[in-house]
Amino acid sequence: MPAVSPENGTMPDTCTFCRILRDEPDDVTWVEREDEAVAFRPLPESELAPGHTLVVPRAHSIGLLDADPRALQATTALAQRVGRAMRAALGATGVVVLSASGADAGQSVPHLHLHVVPCWDDDGVTFWPEGRSKHRVDGDPHELLAEMFE
Numbered sequence: 001m002p003a004v005s006p007e008n009g010t011m012p013d014t015c016t017f018c019r020i021l022r023d024e025p026d027d028v029t030w031v032e033r034e035d036e037a038v039a040f041r042p043l044p045e046s047e048l049a050p051g052h053t054l055v056v057p058r059a060h061s062i063g064l065l066d067a068d069p070r071a072l073q074a075t076t077a078l079a080q081r082v083g084r085a086m087r088a089a090l091g092a093t094g095v096v097v098l099s100a101s102g103a104d105a106g107q108s109v110p111h112l113h114l115h116v117v118p119c120w121d122d123d124g125v126t127f128w129p130e131g132r133s134k135h136r137v138d139g140d141p142h143e144l145l146a147e148m149f150e
Contacts, residue, residue, distance in 0.1 A: 017056050017111035031082060036074035039082050039116075048117050049125070051090045055079040055114040062110045063101030075114060082116045092118035096127040 012018050020028055021038065029041035031053050039055045041047070055078050057071035064072070083095035098115040100107035117127065137144065 012060055015060060015111050016109050017113060018060050021056070021058055031085075032078065034074065034078060036071055037078040039078055042115070048115070048127075049119065049123070051086055051092070051118045053082050053086075053116045055082060055116055057112055061112045063107060063112050064099060065101050067112050072112070075112065079114045079116050083118075086116070086118040090118050091120070093121055094119035098127065 020040070031039040031041065033039075036059070037055060037057050039053050042052055042054050046052075055075055057067065057075045059068055059071040061067040061071065067075075079097055083092075083097070086092040086095055096115075096117045096119060098117065099113065101112075119125070119127070
């Protein structure tokens with residue numbers, strides 16, 4: 001099933017993941033293909049751990065903030081199933097789900113995707129961000145956020 005944008009019903013030719021979803025190249029290692037989301041191996045040089053898997057919605061959206069809620073639900077549900085499979089098949093004792101929305105967050109492919117990374121007690125790797133943002137906001141940030149929901 002091809003990836004489509006909820007806005008215009010097309011797959012952007014410039015989107016790497018839309019091209020993968022459209023062409024289904026033989027060199028992609030598929031973990032799972034479902035109607036609304038897929039899971040596959042990242043490029044070997046990008047793998048953070050054995051079994052690291054990308055979970056991508058078929059519907060094109062740049063990131064979390066503009067994703068169709070149904071596509072987002074299908075993507076997170078598949079990420080959960082991939083994580084459970086990592087525990088069962090690989091003996092992972094933990095799973096980290098990583099996603100960035102926007103270039104300033106470190107997003108390198110402008111199509112929503114989740115990195116599902118298995119972890120073990122002997123990894124020696126921590127996937128939690130180091131340090132703290134130096135950016136300051138005028139006022140209490142959580143009060144400002146809460147005002148958006150009133």
